[in-house]
Amino acid sequence: MAKAKKSGSKPEATAFERWLDSYFAIGESGSSIRTEIIAGFTTFLTMAYIIVVNPLILAKAGMPQGSVFVATCLAAAVATAVMGLYAKYPIALAPGMGLNAFFAFTIVLTYKYTWQQALWAVFLSGVLFFIVSVLRIREYIIDAIPMNLKLAISAGVGLFLAIIALENSGIVVAHPATLVTLGKLDPRLLASWPAILCIFGFILIAALNYRKIPGATLLGMLIVALIGIPLGFAKFTGVVSLPPSISPTLFAFDWSRTFELTFIVVVLTLFLIDVFDNAGTLIGVTHRSGLLDKNGKLPRMRQALISDSFAAMFGSAIGTSTTTSYIESSSGVAAGGRTGFTAVVVAILFLLALFFAPLASMIPAYASAAALLYVAAIMMRGLAEMNWDDITEYAPAIVCAVAMPLTYSIATGIGLGFITYVLIKLLAGKPSEASPAIMALAVLFAAKFAFT
Numbered sequence: 001m002a003k004a005k006k007s008g009s010k011p012e013a014t015a016f017e018r019w020l021d022s023y024f025a026i027g028e029s030g031s032s033i034r035t036e037i038i039a040g041f042t043t044f045l046t047m048a049y050i051i052v053v054n055p056l057i058l059a060k061a062g063m064p065q066g067s068v069f070v071a072t073c074l075a076a077a078v079a080t081a082v083m084g085l086y087a088k089y090p091i092a093l094a095p096g097m098g099l100n101a102f103f104a105f106t107i108v109l110t111y112k113y114t115w116q117q118a119l120w121a122v123f124l125s126g127v128l129f130f131i132v133s134v135l136r137i138r139e140y141i142i143d144a145i146p147m148n149l150k151l152a153i154s155a156g157v158g159l160f161l162a163i164i165a166l167e168n169s170g171i172v173v174a175h176p177a178t179l180v181t182l183g184k185l186d187p188r189l190l191a192s193w194p195a196i197l198c199i200f201g202f203i204l205i206a207a208l209n210y211r212k213i214p215g216a217t218l219l220g221m222l223i224v225a226l227i228g229i230p231l232g233f234a235k236f237t238g239v240v241s242l243p244p245s246i247s248p249t250l251f252a253f254d255w256s257r258t259f260e261l262t263f264i265v266v267v268l269t270l271f272l273i274d275v276f277d278n279a280g281t282l283i284g285v286t287h288r289s290g291l292l293d294k295n296g297k298l299p300r301m302r303q304a305l306i307s308d309s310f311a312a313m314f315g316s317a318i319g320t321s322t323t324t325s326y327i328e329s330s331s332g333v334a335a336g337g338r339t340g341f342t343a344v345v346v347a348i349l350f351l352l353a354l355f356f357a358p359l360a361s362m363i364p365a366y367a368s369a370a371a372l373l374y375v376a377a378i379m380m381r382g383l384a385e386m387n388w389d390d391i392t393e394y395a396p397a398i399v400c401a402v403a404m405p406l407t408y409s410i411a412t413g414i415g416l417g418f419i420t421y422v423l424i425k426l427l428a429g430k431p432s433e434a435s436p437a438i439m440a441l442a443v444l445f446a447a448k449f450a451f452t
Helices: 015-024 033-047 050-059 065-087 099-108 115-134 137-144 147-169 190-210 216-228 261-288 301-318 329-334 340-353 365-385 391-407 410-427 436-451
Strands: 093-095 172-175 179-182 323-325
Touching (some): 015 340, 033 216, 033 340, 033 365, 050 065, 050 093, 050 099, 065 093, 065 323, 065 340, 093 301, 099 115, 099 261, 115 261, 147 261, 147 329, 147 365, 147 410, 190 216, 216 365, 261 323, 261 329, 261 410, 301 323, 329 340, 329 365, 391 410, 410 436
Antiparallel strands (some): 093 323, 172 179
16 A cells, blocks of 8 residues: 655656756755846846847937837846757856947947947957857967956945946946945935835845845845835836837848957957956856855856857847846856856746836835845955965955956956056066966956057
């Protein structure tokens, strides 16, 4: 006679759950399907602002805002799905902040290219990106980065997240004399409450994570978002709407000025920014999630790089600026995401966002800023793991980390880190410790800073 199943025992996994666990190695990574889903929601909510902000920025270049909204969602969904299914990393992709500003304000408004020509430049930079990824040139470059600089990149990305969070929530504001200063934190003023709620959200998220509450980061974000609703910081504009047509931006390339010197410089600049922004994101996110090996190298790096290069090409083809890996993926990693299934969940949510744009736009900036600030604190732990016995190692690492938030650019921070690393090694009489790849990159960055 068969034994009855014990009351309250864990139900057996379905065939689909077993396939998911096997394909993504979820159990082997120390995660679970439930944790991966929560992590996917957390990452999505942290970066959902892009579906609102990106169309607004590219509209400055004359692009149809509705079509760019659709392109943003589709580019993020497809590129993130490729990263999850092919590279199997919990990293989400979307049109990059900074890169979209370069597209609109530099390529179109300053250099006077049309947005169709700018999309063609993005596509060509993606092709170049793909070629160096397939030939393992990018993999060689990233592997050549010294461990201290890799740790500094992780910490620098954390600092970059921190300044974004502090700025978006109003905790830090611009000042004509000191560049930045403290914003208003007076609870008697309604305008101060986003900053106050961000601080409370950060405290809540940190405390919940310390207590190991499942989905603590997501829960903290939702709590402070709900608190802000009666204060008027989230406006209800509906739930469901049909997406606009993407046809105005679909394959809207114009290659008539391809061989102009300025155009070639634009393509190379887009390429360099994407390469090193992506390298910084990959290193930062994977280091904090424990995915780097003992030598600081990233398994399946080639797949991750190819996924990112595909994203740039696909995004430009449907009508948006460079699509790249997002540092906000760190929020999902902090929530427990460890495999590509987290990215697949994010991709599905971006597809759903096509029809739920009013709801997605209701997530207040201060709620996601609280999560980013928590993630920043986690990522800056990389500084403690550096080699502090050799000033030729830690001095350039500090320059690298500090420059990212202060220049508002991951790529610039990496470039300054490379340049100072090589020069310090040479002047200290230790040229053999600076690899040829790092020397070449330092020269390229120095030329870029000098002539662009």
